[in-house]
Amino acid sequence: MPAPSVPTADAASRLAALLDAAMDAILSIDESGHIVLYNRAAEQTFGWSAGEMIGQPLERLIPDRFRGGHAGHVRKFSATGVTSRRKGGVAGAGEGVVLWGLRADGSEFPMDASISQIDTPTGKLFSVIIRDVTDRMKARQDLARFATEAAAIREQEKSRVARELHDELAQSLTALKMDAIWVRQYLASAGSASSNGPSPALAAKIEGMLALIDDSVAATRRIAADLRPLVLDDLGLVPAIEWLVQSFTQRHGVACHLDIDESLELGEPSATAVFRILQESLTNVAKHADASQVWVRVAREAGTCGAPGSGLPVDCIVLQVRDDGIGFDDGAARKPQSLGLIGLRERAQLLEGQVHIASAPGQGTRVEARLPWPLGAPAAEGGA
Numbered sequence: 001m002p003a004p005s006v007p008t009a010d011a012a013s014r015l016a017a018l019l020d021a022a023m024d025a026i027l028s029i030d031e032s033g034h035i036v037l038y039n040r041a042a043e044q045t046f047g048w049s050a051g052e053m054i055g056q057p058l059e060r061l062i063p064d065r066f067r068g069g070h071a072g073h074v075r076k077f078s079a080t081g082v083t084s085r086r087k088g089g090v091a092g093a094g095e096g097v098v099l100w101g102l103r104a105d106g107s108e109f110p111m112d113a114s115i116s117q118i119d120t121p122t123g124k125l126f127s128v129i130i131r132d133v134t135d136r137m138k139a140r141q142d143l144a145r146f147a148t149e150a151a152a153i154r155e156q157e158k159s160r161v162a163r164e165l166h167d168e169l170a171q172s173l174t175a176l177k178m179d180a181i182w183v184r185q186y187l188a189s190a191g192s193a194s195s196n197g198p199s200p201a202l203a204a205k206i207e208g209m210l211a212l213i214d215d216s217v218a219a220t221r222r223i224a225a226d227l228r229p230l231v232l233d234d235l236g237l238v239p240a241i242e243w244l245v246q247s248f249t250q251r252h253g254v255a256c257h258l259d260i261d262e263s264l265e266l267g268e269p270s271a272t273a274v275f276r277i278l279q280e281s282l283t284n285v286a287k288h289a290d291a292s293q294v295w296v297r298v299a300r301e302a303g304t305c306g307a308p309g310s311g312l313p314v315d316c317i318v319l320q321v322r323d324d325g326i327g328f329d330d331g332a333a334r335k336p337q338s339l340g341l342i343g344l345r346e347r348a349q350l351l352e353g354q355v356h357i358a359s360a361p362g363q364g365t366r367v368e369a370r371l372p373w374p375l376g377a378p379a380a381e382g383g384a
């Protein structure tokens, strides 16, 4: 590719006017990482004037903690010979990590940046186009907060209905059963007094009623527990997971090995998210896997997640569900009616976590969810 011609004074001033009219911050750096071009939008974005920035190292526009990493990125990019690359994006948008810029007043902002390189007679020139995405990030965070609150309200509602089913309906059915037993005994004693005994049809009817009441109590308890296990609210995540795993094995006859740190105490909304992700994963094993064994691991890992908003390292709550079943093609298109796995990912994304699903026909399935440990909670021993 021929080297670009040196612009005439007229062309240079037209280029400068064009760059100054751009809405995005545009700056160029030479091979040594010093700024050689800095447009008006860059002045507004970073709060430094062009006069202050021309000749300065690019590092001055990057928060301290990212400086080393940034130099490495540019070096790698330079080595690829690629002419243009988009970097950054907003967390939760599935576009990778957030990049951060540093303003003259010391404040930081999230940004989108694309970088391109050209060879000039005096060496490589890197041009960076930067957009402040604070508003977009805030809108996403507002949306995520709204979705989290809506999910919490749904859970509260389920919890209320579950409690009423359990406390009201199941109790009334139990009282009804007591009454039916009383009638059975009464008829038996009245019958023996009159020596005829109760009519066989009546006795059979009462036995049928008792069986029906038993089934109704069991169904009410099961529906209540499926809606939301009260143990999750009353005793916390660990007993709720133990209950879920036990009832999974009882219902489906599939052995489930649970590896969980008994001392784990996780607050809301993370606890519900972990519980629901496990619930859907086990339901999938029961529905699709034809597995004989399932392994569930729940643990806290020190410093392996990114904190919501800043991306700084925090502890992770990790949930792994692995089965030895038939597996499936995890690259195949989603069936339109299948919502479970999408729901898992959405739940994790709302909390700025991730779900990774690995499966192949004949090789079983592995679901791994990683959620940042809620901020404000004490750090794990030896953790960040």
Ligand SMILES: Nc1ncnc2c1ncn2[C@@H]1O[C@H](COP(=O)(O)OP(=O)(O)OP(=O)(O)O)[C@@H](O)[C@H]1O
Pocket (backbone or CB within 6 Å): 284, 285, 287, 288, 289, 323, 325, 326, 327, 328, 335, 337, 338, 339, 340, 341, 342, 364, 365
């Ligand atoms: N553990 C598993 N073993 C085998 N196949 C699985 C497993 N988990 C998921 N699948 C496959 O992935 C598909 C998508 O799962 P997903 O949970 O999204 O939907 P679904 O279970 O079919 O429906 P629902 O919306 O009720 O969850 C399933 O239909 C099944 O083919």
Ligand SMILES: [Mg+2]
Pocket (backbone or CB within 6 Å): 280, 283, 284, 339, 340, 341
């Ligand atoms: Mg499913």
